Amino acid sequence: MEERGLPTRSSSPLPGRPDSQTNLADILERVLDKGIVIAGDIQINLLDIELLTIKLRLLIASVDRAREMGINWWESDSSLQSLGPGGDDDDNGDQGRLQQENRELRERLERLERALGVGEPESKSD
Amino acid sequence: MTDELARWAGERAPALLARAEAEAVAVLRDALVAAALPRTRTEPSAPPSAADPAPQRGDALWTYGVVRAGAPSPAQLEGIEGAGAVELVVAGELAALVSRVPLADFGEEPLRRNLNHMPWLERVARAHEAVLERALQTMTIVPLRLCTIYESEASVRAMLAAERESFGEILALLDGRQEWGVKLLLDPARVAAEARARSPETETLEAQLAQSSEGGAYMLRRRLERHVSEVSESLAAEVARQVHARVQDWAVDAVTLPAQNRELSGHEGEMILNGAYLVEADRVDGLRGLVDELETHHRALGARIELTGPWPPYNFVPSRGAGALA
Numbered sequence: 001m002e003e004r005g006l007p008t009r010s011s012s013p014l015p016g017r018p019d020s021q022t023n024l025a026d027i028l029e030r031v032l033d034k035g036i037v038i039a040g041d042i043q044i045n046l047l048d049i050e051l052l053t054i055k056l057r058l059l060i061a062s063v064d065r066a067r068e069m070g071i072n073w074w075e076s077d078s079s080l081q082s083l084g085p086g087g088d089d090d091d092n093g094d095q096g097r098l099q100q101e102n103r104e105l106r107e108r109l110e111r112l113e114r115a116l117g118v119g120e121p122e123s124k125s126d
Numbered sequence: 127m128t129d130e131l132a133r134w135a136g137e138r139a140p141a142l143l144a145r146a147e148a149e150a151v152a153v154l155r156d157a158l159v160a161a162a163l164p165r166t167r168t169e170p171s172a173p174p175s176a177a178d179p180a181p182q183r184g185d186a187l188w189t190y191g192v193v194r195a196g197a198p199s200p201a202q203l204e205g206i207e208g209a210g211a212v213e214l215v216v217a218g219e220l221a222a223l224v225s226r227v228p229l230a231d232f233g234e235e236p237l238r239r240n241l242n243h244m245p246w247l248e249r250v251a252r253a254h255e256a257v258l259e260r261a262l263q264t265m266t267i268v269p270l271r272l273c274t275i276y277e278s279e280a281s282v283r284a285m286l287a288a289e290r291e292s293f294g295e296i297l298a299l300l301d302g303r304q305e306w307g308v309k310l311l312l313d314p315a316r317v318a319a320e321a322r323a324r325s326p327e328t329e330t331l332e333a334q335l336a337q338s339s340e341g342g343a344y345m346l347r348r349r350l351e352r353h354v355s356e357v358s359e360s361l362a363a364e365v366a367r368q369v370h371a372r373v374q375d376w377a378v379d380a381v382t383l384p385a386q387n388r389e390l391s392g393h394e395g396e397m398i399l400n401g402a403y404l405v406e407a408d409r410v411d412g413l414r415g416l417v418d419e420l421e422t423h424h425r426a427l428g429a430r431i432e433l434t435g436p437w438p439p440y441n442f443v444p445s446r447g448a449g450a451l452a
Contacts, residue, residue: 022252022255022434023386023390023391023392023393023434024248024251024252024390024391025386025387025390025391026307026386026391026434027251027252027255028251028390029383029384029386030255030269030437030438030440030441031251031254031255031269031271031272031440032251032271032272034269034271034440034441034443034445035191035269035270035271035272035438035440035443036268036269036270036271036296036443036444036445036446037270037271037274037445037446038189038270038271038274038285038289038446040189040273040274040275040276040285041186041275041276041277041278041281042186042232042233042234042237042273042275042276042277
């Protein structure tokens with residue numbers, strides 16, 4: 001409650017705007033997601049900012065509509081699972097990702113072993 | 127001496143290399159095992175977070191947007207929370223709207239903390255927006271994303287100089303045009319009723335339902351529900367397409383945004399269109415008329431169209447400046 005104690009601005013109401021405060025969703029979807037990005041001197045860790053906007057996007061976009069529109073990329077981000085829509089297929093998704101990651105690591109390991117000439121006797125040169 | 131060293135290194139090299147290889151493989155195996163383990167495990171030996179540095183002193187410049195240097199600016203603009211009044215930093219034919227903010231709140235660390243504090247973010251977002259809205263009344267502006275902060279006026283000028291050409295082009299594109307938001311909301315119950323009325327299959331299913339046994343009735347009812355919801359969805363989508371197309375025709379440019387979350391927007395009904403439109407200023411009255419007409423046209427579905435604006439043209443500037451970080 002006390003957070004709302006922002007001093008009210010004395011500006012006259014703008015044309016085309018109701019007297020009541022503009023819908024926060026309207027503002028956030030613009031100032032956080034749109035507008036030109038220019039590198040400033042204060043570098044906020046881009047990852048933090050992206051995470052923040054992703055989280056906010058979840059607040060902003062209604063999840064079902066967003067999913068219908070194909071905007072479901074956050075579902076593959078494990079750090080956002082708790083914010084996600086939940087549901088019984090979450091576990092499968094998690095496992096699927098884990099398997100995928102596992103597979104990729106295994107392939108990487110094999111490539112590395114081959115390159116190093118260890119683990120695979122037939123490829124040992126020299 | 128050098129020769130000796132070289133020989134020694136030559137002899138040792140294969141052994142060292144082998145050890146390095148073994149270590150690399152071991153590290154990778156560990157990573158593989160760690161990845162395969164359930165994630166509930168706590169992070170092993172997370173690096174201790176660096177002690178909080180002493181609070182930063184001094185000021186930085188919060189940047190709201192870019193305008194033409196000669197443009198008549200509004201008399202007095204109050205900045206965001208904790209910031210000074212809005213000033214202009216001029217470089218050539220461009221100027222940036224800025225205000226001084228204390229590094230104690232807007233340095234990297236405190237800023238990150240503040241950004242994750244929703245009430246703070248709301249206040250700053252609203253104030254950033256308010257400055258741009260006031261500026262919009264007297265000049266063409268290129269809105270910058272929240273949190274574009276510079277250490278000095280010299281850095282702001284350097285940015286303006288580096289982006290001179292692209293800002294010039296964007297400003298020319300935005301002159302005499304306004305961003306307006308159009309949201310279409312439908313009443314789901316009215317949409318479903320209309321869907322039933324329009325689909326002949328509904329009648330057939332209802333007739334069958336009236337004559338069926340209890341067991342059969344359950345399945346039929348499910349089929350009917352599914353059918354109605356499918357027809358409702360395509361009906362709503364069709365109306366959204368129509369409305370968007372009509373407003374788009376009235377505009378210079380248009381984009382559709384994801385529907386908003388009810389908790390944040392407080393809207394009633396189903397938001398099936400959330401569009402932003404760049405409109406010639408002298409066509410705005412016509413836009414109002416068009417929106418009224420469309421709302422009346424779809425009254426049977428409980429249509430409400432929310433028209434908001436003029437907005438700073440956030441949705442009609444490129445997302446990155448030419449010299450921005452890759």
